[in-house]
Amino acid sequence: MADTEPALCRSCGHDGLQTFLSLGKTPLADALVTEEQLTEEEAVFPLDVAFCPECALVQILGDVPPEMLFVDNYLYFSSFSDHLLAHSRDHALGLIERLDLGPDSLVVEIASNDGYLLRNFVEHGIPVLGIEPAPDQADAAETAGIPTRREFFGIELARELVESGQKADVIIANNVMAHVPDLNGFVAGMAHLLEDDGVITVENPSVDELVERCAFDTIYHEHHCYFSCLSVSALAARHGLSLNRVDSFPDLHGGTLRWSLGKKHEPHVSVARHVDAETEAGVGGYAYYEHFADEVNRVERDLRALLEGLKADGATIAAYGAAAKGATLVNVVGIGTDLVDFVVDRNTHKQGRYMPGTHLPIRPVEALLEEQPDYVLLLAWNFAEEIRNQQAEYERRGGRFIVPVPTPEVLS
Ligand code: JHZ
DSSP states (O other), X not given: OOOOSSOOOTXXXXXXXXXXXXXXXXXXXXXXXXXXXXXXXXXXXXXXXXXXXXTOOEEESSOOOHHHHHTSSOOOOGGGOHHHHHHHHHHHHHHHHHTTOOTTOOEEEETOTTSTTHHHHHHTTOOEEEEOOOHHHXXXXXXXXXXXXXXXXXXXXXXXXHHXXXXXXXXXXXXXXXXXXXXXXXXXXXXXXXXXXXXXXXXXXXXXXXXXXXXXXXXXXXXXXXXXXXXXXXXXXXXXXXEEEEEEETTSTTSEEEEEEESSOOOOHHHHHHHHHHHHXXXXXXXXXXXXXXXXXXXXXXXXXXXXXXXXXXXXXXXXXXXXXXXXXXXXXXXXXXXXXXXXXXXXXXXXXXXXXXXXXXXXXXXXXXXXXXXXXXXXXXXXXXXXXXXXXXXXXXXXXXXXXXXXXXXX
């Protein structure tokens, strides 16, 4: 069970966390419900978000057992977005060239999912190791020829790998550092596994983008932490790692940063540029987060009013993307089948199931053209461009997309 008793900062251990948002109790975002489970009671857990005034880390309070999140209930396959695949390929090719990787190198990816990224290294004859505890994703990766350890990563696994003679020239941790309850064990593990001249790259949506875009739906139990350059550099330094470079991808997952860490202190100009911008914006102080709850209330209220208004006018509404963030959105705003008829998703593992909590049925994407609902709420708003391109026919026939954040609106 999640525990919301007074908590210590997940990074620095400070005991004065300042809570600035409570989203109530929600079901686990990726725990999509099967037909048989529809009548069973779903577990719900509190979703409270706090700021650490000591190291600037934003984090949720309480933990859900990782097996419940990533083994029993995890249907996220990275390969369902063309945009993410292209981004990952660019990343891999850039690393191969910049670090001159070859057959004697080792690239380790933590949370390697279905092998969406490591396959680019394999194609170039570069040895890889994927680490992925989610069973179906690990199966898919192995089928694609990616050697995969089916475990959670931490200092113990890092020690075991090093003892067996494996040290990494590159460690990639995309959208996983936020997912670990033992943050320090995770970063200590990466530092231990890394060659002295190796590079770690960590990607995650950044907390300032979350606040600026009012992306409260990206808050769910899988995401323990919401990082900034300030909090990442403090965390890295604690484990002898230097923040050496920051790259920004505003169009990925609602605004992603890639932090490059290494054992040598050799910061690129991008580090000071980002740290200065965060400092100026106030990301390192509580005041920056103080009004976020009001903004969330505004989006909740306006989105409900928009959907209810459309329904009152006789419109039909569906949704696109059975995303984890979609689960937070529909549960926090209270969007059930009274407002939205169904959700579509390309991920075949999700089709035939139901959104947790509000039980919207999940159908294949083709249902949009079959049913031609008047409006489609973009739960996967982070892929708006990719989805609109793919659904040009739906819009051509008069259908309209709605984005929920930062301001609920019908796209023209
Ligand atoms: P998507 C995931 O969150 C999971 P989610 C994870 N917890 C994380 O940290 C973040 O990413 C960063 C579907 N889709 O990727 C696929 C289509 O159907 O925004 C997905 O089910 N057609 C690791 O789950 C969903 O939408 C498409 O064309 O919030 C998108 O989910 C595309 C592009 C996607 O992440």
